[in-house]
Amino acid sequence: MRVPTTGPWSTIAEYVIERFDHLEAADLYRRFAAGDVVGADARPVGPAEALGSHEFIWYHRELPAEAELPFHEEILHVDDDLVVIDKPHFLPTTPTGRFLRESALVRLRVRLDNPDLTPVHRLDRGTAGLVMFSARPSTRGAYQTLFERREVAKVYEAVSTRPPGWDPSTPELSGRPLPLVHRDHLERLRGRQRVAVRPDRAPNTETLIDVLGSGRSAAGRTVLHTFLRPHTGRLHQLRVHLAELGIPILGDRRYPDLLPEAPDDHRLPLQLLAGELEFTDPLSGASRRFVTRRTLSEAPVPGDARSSGG
Structure with a gap:
């Protein structure tokens, strides 16, 4: 100050x-x-x-006393330089707003007794899945550079309401056959809760989108399960891209419409999952691949007769 x-x-x-x-x-x-x-x-x-x-x-x-979030991260990997966790929905990666102790970063620093832990990238609070943390400052830059140079292959899954007229034999979104690559220009606006799409500007985002299946979820929703491979990593990129294609992610309160603030609905978390991270380790040269152990609660029920891949 x-x-x-x-x-x-x-x-x-x-x-x-x-x-x-x-x-x-x-x-x-x-x-x-x-x-x-x-x-x-x-x-x-x-x-x-x-x-x-x-x-x-x-x-x-x-801050006032924080209520403990009833969701817990799982540590998938720990070494002298790198920590990888499987983050649950509703847990922020870093302290934000009313969340301080109840964040993945603070929990891990206490759990591993390592005040030097720092996230190499981030997931939205509503998104579940894999997050990498640097374990010591001397090698942090090597892992950060991987993301800056787009040398980390990332795979996500999402679940949306199945669009009207969906035909698994000829899968398409907004008249475009799958798989498809979606590109546009996203701009983060200061003080706004959502990013803006600028169709008059050169694309700065790119996502490969394909379908994993369709059918009914355990809750009875008719859904579409998609596979997402982002080439870029802009804020809210995947949420915006699917909303633009007519299949906004279930549980999304920002896209396509910004809904009023409301308490978390633990019955329907944002149906977006960071499922895989793959890269060549900058220190050892070894190939690394991490896979989430989490699933999306609204994914089509396996074996459902109405489920079908694209």
Whole structure:
């Protein structure tokens, strides 16, 4: 937080109390006295510290007690450099919003006693599946570069409501036969919850889409199960691409329509799963392939007479 060096406040604490007037002054003074606010030199800034003695201060938000999420990550691989987990739906990859301790990153740092763990890539909170973490700073860049250079082959699965007129003998979406490659230009807009599609601009996203099957889910929904191989990794890319093709992902509250905020519906998680990661390890040169152990709850029931692949 940047602090003015001059003004009507005699101390930094007075400025902070006015700045955060929705918080109790006594509680803020307590935090200064406890050494919870520090300057650029990591020295605690006391409650009597004069205005102008620091231009920047650092502090941690205090959050109310978090309810434990009843979903747990599974560790699939651990070595000195890399950790791979199978993330459940509803668990954020990193702290965000009201989730701090209940995030994959914080859980793993505590579980593995490793404060250096850092995600190499991310999944949306609603998406389940594979996430890779760097285990130490000295080799982190090697794994990050794999994603920057698009040298990681990623495979996802999704489940959507089966479109009207679906014919498994001649599978197509929006008049395009499967498999198909969908491309467009997506732009992230500051302060918006959704990305925008810019049809007048050169594509910056690409996804190979094919069908795995169709039929009825265990809940009785008539569904289409798709296979997705993204070549790029833009925010919400897969969700937007399927919505554009007329098969928005079940459980998606952002695409094609932005629905009002609501509590998580644990009965219908977003039906998107990061199923496979494959790459050549930049340190050893060995081939690596990780596969999720999770499934999508609304996938067609195996053996259903109405299920059919494309």
